[in-house]
Amino acid sequence: MSDKVTNIVLVGVGGQGILLAAEILSETFMLAGFDVKKSEIHGMSQRGGSVVSHVRYGKEVFSPMVPEGEGDILFGFELMESYRYLSLLKPGGTVVVNDLCIAPPAVLVGQETYPADMALKIQELCPDCLLVDGQNLAIEAGNARAANTVLLGAVSKRLDIEEKYWIEAIEKMVPKKALDVNLKAFQMGRGLK
């Protein structure tokens, strides 16, 4: 096992299920035999504030926080939040981002406008960017609420971890009745080019 630590940053809006996705990632890496650390600020996660979670794995991980400019993958649940945290990504890092805009309070009340062309701007700064239509793919898989799992599938394809560990983690963390849909959503995400 090399000494390299792999860094993943998950960003989005409180209530989007970011913390659960970060749990599944961490569980997968532990099952695959790595040291794992995960850090997040969730005091305000339920009130629609911006949420960031750091997940790191490798032979030995020290800080639970991804050092600025060392993120290998930015796993984005919402476009503006993904753009906001690009500074955590290393130059040439990978972005997997949900094609979704959620208006923040100042935009809701018409004081500011949602910044235009977020997806394009992300792609300009990070050419290795996969834009995922999470919502529609999840509906195709059988449930709109499985969008995160589609994204997770896409992220999994970009990491060198055996598929069986992902499946095992999903089976452990996702409620029984939603499992089939989520496994299907995961595979759809994995299939994305």
Added chain:
Amino acid sequence: MKEILSGNEAIARGAYEAGVKVACAYPGTPSTEILENTIRYREIDSSWATNEKVALEVGIGASFVGARSLVTMKHVGVNVAADPLFTLSYTGVNGGLVLVCADDPELHSSQNEQDSRNYAKFAKVPMLEPGDSQECLEFTRLAYEISEKYDTPVLLRTTTRISHSKSVVNLGERTDLVREAKIEKNPAKFVMLPGNARVRHVVVEERTVQLSKDGCSMPINRVEMRDTKIGVITAGISYQHVREALPEASVLKLGMVHPLPFDLIREFAAKVEKLYVVEELDPFIEEQVKAVGIPVIGKEIISICGELTPGRVRKAFGLPENAQTTVEKLPGRPPNMCPGCPHRGVFYTLNQLKAYVSGDIGCYTLGFMPPLSAMDTCVCMGASIGMATGAVKVLPPEERKKVVAVIGDSTFLHTGINGLMDMVYNKGAATVIILDNRITAMTGRQENPGSGHTLMNDPANAVDFELLCKAIGVKNVRTINPLDLDECRTVISEEMERPETSVIITDKPCVLIKREGIFKAGAPLQVVDESCTGCRACLKIGCPAIEWIPSSGKKGKAHIDPLLCNGCDVCSQLCKFSAIQEAK
């Protein structure tokens, strides 16, 4: 067995393994999840106390009769519990007692950034500081041993990045030497009158000296020799950032941050060319090391404010920063009250009435944010009522009427009651609004003495706020529906006019309460496009379900997201054109 646990989960596990029988706390970020996890272990009696002082006193009571107890709180909670803590230091314990205090550098979710390590020195009790979840478990177990061996309460300090980070933990077994409780009288030790306390003070001073000496050989105070050019003394989360940023540096990792093992520090200092202390917040270790005559660099290069990150440590040591992508400025995304939150209508009304709002801490503090913009002060839990009394004492009569204190149910029971009693007793003519949403919402919906259930989920007495206020002596007590804007306006303005203390209690629950039969969402509303004139009146309450669509119609129109709307009906009361109606 291996599991990924947060620091808080690992502390709960450690307490279980250490044979703890009683766990008591008042919720507060980032400490809350410790008690939410001790309830997984039937062997532990876990409970929410009304406030941190009571929580500690419950722990002390259990300890004095022989059981091991755990008490947890956020950093500012220790201010509330400081009174028993300082004298507990003198009495010492019977069963081990561990007080977890969770600091919040960077103020992710707090009103100040105080460094609780100062309490260890001030109260003269040992403090352990774990650096990851495995240490959270092990240090908790060890803290009980130290507590009983040295006859002292032990502080276990975490920070947000320890409490809320997860890492891999090896679990152990619950000790089979669980201490049984029984009455043992020992007044010389447990009755702190001057005669007894004078004797105990000497014991406390000797204990600190002994701990400092023994600390030099405790495995949790660990020297890691690498390159000797740089030596760093560090502890807790800072250790992790140092290892990340300065992998070659020699390190003295302190597991016990009070009292300091000075001989060990001297030894380490002698082995390295240049000595540093890397610590978040105050120069707590640094000043003590300097005071014993060891030259060391600390706050010269590291900020007293905020938390550390690997990048900030690197920068402090003059190492090149990583290349970073810079992005243009974006609209912020602050938190907001939920759609249908019962607090919203009250703050809209207070804004309209131009009240001077003496605020408090809870979800309702978000009433400070635009467009509600109706909170003028916020200092600490329970302060709203006392501050209102003080303001009314000195304001001219026409301004006095504007003073309104707002306080949540949990906060009122925490430390608001005393303020209200004082207001009545001293004839303070202000209006107090108790926002009773039936839960401690801000910290993630914990039960409280007003909510009718305990932490262990047993039904419990629910405080009758109206009766309580009357018993205190408030003559004018009225209960209102906070979702009815006319009622809010009429009642609040009438009570503001009254030259006497009055209390208004709101009676609608938090929309996130899951327990059956408490919150019921109404049918979602929708904006009828043809009727919406684009007047923007509905935007004044800042409900996240209502979005302004600038491109709709000539002036723009409002739109309600049916998936977010909880059907509280507040927005429709603002619409003069009846454009907001039940969705068909």
